[in-house]
Amino acid sequence: MSEIAPEAVAEQVTPSTPDATAEVGRARLRTEDARLITGRTTWTDNIQLPGLLHVAFLRSPISHARITRIDAEDARRRPGVIAVVTGADLAGEQGSLPCAWPVTEDMVLPDHPPVAVDEVRYVGEPVAAVVARDRYAAVDALEAIDIDYEPLPAVVDMERAIEEGTGLVHADKGTNTSYTWVFEAGEPDAAFRDAPVVIERRYVQQRLIPTAMEPRAVVCSAVGDEYTLWSATQIPHILRLMLATVTGIPEHRLRVIAPDVGGGFGSKLQVYGEEVVCLLLARRLGRPVKWTESRSEGNMAVHHGRDQIQRLSLAADRDGRIRGLKVDLLADMGAYLMLVTPGIPLLGAFMFNGIYKMDAYSFRCTGVFTNKTPTDAYRGAGRPEATFGIERMMDELAAELGLDPLEVRRRNWIAHEEFPYDTISGLTYDSGNYEAATEKAMRLFDYDKLRAEQADRRDRGDPVQLGIGVSTFTEMCGLAPSRVLGSLSYGAGGWEHASVRVLPSGKVEVVTGSSAHGQGHETAWAQIAADRLGVPFEDVRVLHGDTSVSPKGMDTYGSRSLAVGGVALYNACDKVVDKARRMAAHLLEADEGDLEFSGGSFSVKGVPGQARTLQEVALAAFAAHDLPEGFEPSLDSEATHDPENFSFPHGTHLCAVEVDTETGFVKIRSYVAVDDVGKVVNPLIVEGQVHGGLAQGIAQALYEEAVYDADGNLTTTTMADYLVPSAADLPTFTTDRTETPATTNPLGVKGVGEAGTIASTPAVVNAIVDALRPYGVDDVPMPCTPERVWRALRAAQSGQAPPGGSPEPGAGGGLGSAGGAA
Amino acid sequence: MIPAPFDYVRPSTLNDAVTALREADEEGKVLAGGQSLMPLLRLRLAYPEVLIDVSGLPELRGVRDDGDSIVVGAMATHYEVMRDPLVQAHAPLLAAATSTVADPAVRHRGTFGGSLAHADPAGDLPAVVLTMDGLFVTSAREIPARDFFADYLTSALEPDEILLGVRLPKTYTGWGFHYEKFHRTAQAWAVVGVACLVRRTDGEIAHARIGLTNMGSTPVRAYAVETAVADGPASREAFQSAARDAPDGTNPPSDLHGSAEYRRHLAQVLTARALATAAGV
Structure with missing residues (x-):
């Protein structure tokens, strides 16, 4: 095992103990929790206004079709129904939902009407809205709306979408490619030329559904020409500006309120069509309206996250030193570009190099349209995908060279005395101490003892194998210096x-x-x-x-x-x-x-x-x-x-899994997360963020996947099919911190909201692969379901190429290995 | 997640309940704990015109001793069943399987009879009752377990028939038992489940009974394995060998949680494990 220099654990990285009178640093219980947990508060759906009407949306049951006829007369005549509006009814006023991040000058940006007018492009896209005296009458009336669809070819697979001759999501655009964005530093071709070791892999970041505890909800009132919109949103300020832009309602006549909001994870960082439509309906009817979505409705219509195909190549010397990294991504935009859809994968462009030094780097990302729910920010937003890529590759490199995965990292990471450090992707990491976090994590994990147990189980041929996964991550957060956002063509400051x-x-x-x-x-x-x-x-x-x-x-x-x-x-x-x-x-x-x-x-x-x-x-x-x-x-x-730089939390996460080789079931045996988020205002809140983040990152590794069939139907619309883990499925986490203050702000703080999610997914998958490597397995696609683990084992043992996943549509996608060392 | 409109009645006598069902003319549905029916209504996968709530019928409550059998009332909640002394004494396999159903909230609301009448092959209790040769007692007749589960989500109950409870024989009192449930998360349905009862004599298996969850459109018995282990040694090797026959005659589904091929494999592994645990080896 690698020797970590003991002097690295300098005094300044031990979390500080606050003095008794200081508030900053105190583990206070959260004062807002009593009302949030009991629900005795203004969740949007709790709001009642005099004369309130209720809205329900009819959604497309087909992934791609032309709307040839809508007959809403029966629905309009139903008891309690006040109005039924279609896309055609709203065409003159609904505008197009905004995309604030034109990532390239020639980015293809299709119109995105809040209610589809003549064509639907994903299952769940709104096609009509009913307004009624109560929500029951509104929902009942949906079934009385008669729509004829003329099906069009469904574009479901990203790789096929960009081939010649494939059907088009937006026929008028002539292409399913939204953009291609490139970045290059150093001389990648030179770095790969004659490199003693080249590792090439293909990894799939499956599509995820954010699943905030509170579904979306909107209430809107119009009094004279003054509008108030309550929404379960993360972004009342941005929403106000965007709604004013889309609807033409002057910004100073529109007040937006985000009352207590029950989680978002990025899914409520959006300007949704339902918000626009509620505003238009309140204006049209002169009465307040409310809409609250159901869970299954939300699974189809809340923007999704991740969904990338990554082709990665890493060149290294035989001692493990990285020469260069090439990243080629396909990123699924879904059917439309929403608020920051195209920019999400590009946040990963600066993170694929992780905490490592290298001579050259290239990044290329192609945004692809498909007939699926649009994607956008989900906890981590681009950085989990990048961190997964580099941390999986580091383990592959270690395996190729026969080195301990921590040793290969140590040979490449930025040493603590090298900060501030300008990375190959152009960021300046202000501070960090990877040695200290790693040393502490190894101690808490009892790394050497677990390695010994692993060896013992291997020797005995135990049907339950032990795997150890490493993730030494960093991330860029605290979005963001406005000048950097400007240089990335982002539509606002930070x-x-x-x-x-x-x-x-x-x-x-x-x-x-x-x-x-x-x-x-x-x-x-x-x-x-x-x-x-x-x-x-x-x-x-x-x-x-x-x-x-x-x-x-x-x-x-x-x-x-x-x-x-x-x-x-x-x-x-x-x-x-x-x-x-x-x-x-x-x-x-x-x-x-x-x-x-x-x-x-x-x-x-x-x-x-x-x-x-x-x-x-x-x-x-x-x-x-x-x-x-x-x-x-x-x-x-x-x-x-306006921050002068991003903040760069980092940490070392170690995960031990027990893999049942007979069934493929993976059980997390222990999980140690040592995070460095700089100075801490409230350790209890930090702990909570880490725990929740770990649960979401582990969920991507083991449980969650939005699955579409070949016709573009989402088959995971309920929580019986979209598996979100509960506390019963997760281990007791061991969390600790080192404390290297950020040098770019007076509080010395770094962000913590996404760190757990970003770090944990590769730690878990690395652990699974580590357990199975003696069997010849070098990858299991996510989520690593028991069946996929079992199939990976079977394929490796039979010496065959891994099969293309499970027979059910969408749940496979192929094992992610494009080849071993060159 | 709002159901289509329906009427609701809560009769206080069995007679009134049966009459209400009859008057509904096949458009009625019995409401017990609502843990399966309500989601179907909310997803608009079912459109009954009237729900007949049977929570007011005393005949359906509790667990009672009836000589050489116990009778578990249809309206006994999972929580009551798990903790019931008669169930623990004479049907510990049922108690064990019931404790794996969903989560505590569901176990406090959901009922034994509701779960069985729903006839979901992924439910845990049908395979247990099949394995124990339960006798379904209804408002009209008695139906053996092997005839009760007709098809996927379809029982032998007539539209105007109400399940009162299930008679479980005391034959298996003292047998080794185990319910081996394989599921992806704690609250998820079984991908495959194995209900197992064994009687041991002198280190041998005198008799074994095995029921499989989610290996077809109904719960199924693994007769071939039962035969293969009978009068054989109580050893892991013997169980593994016998369990190779577990998928015989099954027709498992393929869905997001597992392909049919994987389920057949799981049935073998889990049956061997269930036998070993039940036999205490």
Whole structure:
């Protein structure tokens, strides 16, 4: 096993112990949890308005067809039905749903009407909406709408979609290719020429369904020309701007509220057709409307995640040093480009090199249209796919060279003394300590002991084999420096806003543009403000998610809230203290430079007893009887923070699996996650994010897959078929941290929302392959179902090429190995 | 996830319930715990005109001792069945299988009779009752288990017939037992399940009874394996050899959770394991 230099575990990487009075660092229970967990709160579906009408959508049952006739007369006559609208009825006002990320100048961007007008392109696409007095009447009336479809060829398979002669998802565009995006650094061809080792693999990132606990829901009211839209969304601010753009309703007449939102994982980072239609219906009818989706409806119509075919080539020297990496992706866009659909796989472009040094790198991604639900951001968004690719390849390289997988990583990773480090893909990693995280993880995992047990089981021919999987990941998050987004043609910036109001009573209101949907902002933001202002935690209230209350914001996604929005709050608090210092100096008749601020109180250095609390200063500013010259009577302050760099959390995850070689069943025996997310505001929230992230990453490895049949029908519309693991299926996680502060923000924090998901998928699959490598298995396609593990074993043992997966449509896709070492 | 409109009645006598079913003229459905029926209604896979809620019928409740058999009421919840002393004493295989059904919430609502009348070959209880030669007691007659499961989601119950409970003989009291369930997640249905009862004498298997879950459109007995292990040694090798016949006569489905070929393989592995656990080797 690799020797990790002991000096690497420097003191600064041991998580700091907060002092007893500090709020930042304290493992507080989340103050919002009682109302969220009991549901006694404003979930969108809980909202009732006088005269509320209910909306239901009729959705296409066919993946690709021309609509030749719609007869809604029977539906309109049903009791309780107020209106039925089709795409044709809305054609003049519904516009086209936005895509804010034109990744290339010649990207093919099809029209995307919220309700299909003359052609449907995926199962679940809306074709009509019913408005009724209650939701039962609305849903019943759907069955009375009669539609004739003329089927068109279904484009289901990405590789076939880009071949000549295949049917077209958008006939008017003449191609199923949306774009091809390339990046190159160093000299890839030179790196591969005469390389002693070349590993080539093909991996499939299966399509996933985000499955937030709360389904989508929208309520919209129109009073005069003022509109209020409540939505279970992650992005009230972006949604407001986009809805104004799509519908022509002036932005200042539209208020968007994200009340309490029950999870999103990226699926609510979207501008959905249902939101547009509810707005149009409220305008048309002059009455408030509500729509809440069902789980099976959501499985078809909420944007999906992942869905890539990766062709990877890695060139290395015989000592394991990486020379170069070539990445060629096909990324399934689905039928339309939604808000950031085309950019998602490109977030991976900067992450395929992982934590490793190399001489050359090339990346190529082709976005492909298919007759399936559109894809877009899902927890990790591009980075899990990239991390899977490189971490699987590192294990393949180790196997090829007969090295321990940790040793081959050690020979390539960036050493802790090399930070800041400019990577081959053009990012600057500000800080990190891969040695320390790895050393700690190995210790907690008891790595050597498990390797010994593995050897013993192999010797004994135990039908249950042990496998050990490694994932030494990093990721880029805290989206994002606006200048970088601009250079990637993204349609907006990446700043965040915060304001702090010190009320006359000394209580504090924090307003954040970051829109929490379960992450615990109300607790963590109060902790930051309490520390910076020296006020009790209980005296801080956090407001968010309503464009009238929190007018500026870029919302929550990409693990950005703390690293961007938290820093904006930090800066706003400093401005409050600066104002208060001036006021306090005036009250104390002292020079500002002679004041100390500590524990919420300004005191004159060397003059005990001469002090004013922040609360006293706030009241005096409010009274405004005696202000310094030119001082506005308020301590309130705001700040907008645009990060100078991404944040780069990293960590070492180790997974041990027991693989039953007779049935193919995989059981996770133990899982150790040592994450370095920099300084931590609330360790309990970090722990929760890691646990949830691990569950979702493990789910991709073992359980979840959105399966389409050959005709483009989604066959995993219920949770009986789309398997989401519960606590009963997961091991007790061992989590720990190292703490290498980010150097690019004053809090020293990095994002944590996606790290667990990004890291864990390759750790699990590496473990499975490690268990089975002596049998000749070098890959199992995801999800690694028992049958796929069994088939991989059988194929390897019979010496045949692996079969093309299970016989049922879509569930196979072929084992992902395109060849061994060259 | 909103059902089509239906009427609902909750009769308080068996007579009224049967009358209500008869008046529904094949458009009625019996509602027990609702754990299978309600999802079908919400997905609009079933459109009954009237639901007859049988939770008010005292005849369907509880578990009782009846001489050389016990009678498990159709409305006994899974939770009640798992914990019932009579079931634990005389039908521990049923208690064991029932404890693997879905999750605690479902086990508190779902009923023994509802699960059987639903006749889902992926359900755990049909194979157990088949293995135990249960006798289905209805409002009109008694039906042996081997005749009760007619086809996929189809039982022998007539449209106006109500399942009252199942009579389980005490014949298997003291036999070794095991329910080997193979499923992908804790709450998922069995990909394949094996219900197994064995009687041992002097290190040999005197008798074995084996029922398979999800290996066809109905639960099936693995007669060939039962015959092969009878009067043979209670050893893993013998069980593995005999279990090769487990897929004989089965017609397993292919679906997202497993192909027919894989299910046949699983039936062999799991049957050997079930025999070994039941026989205590």
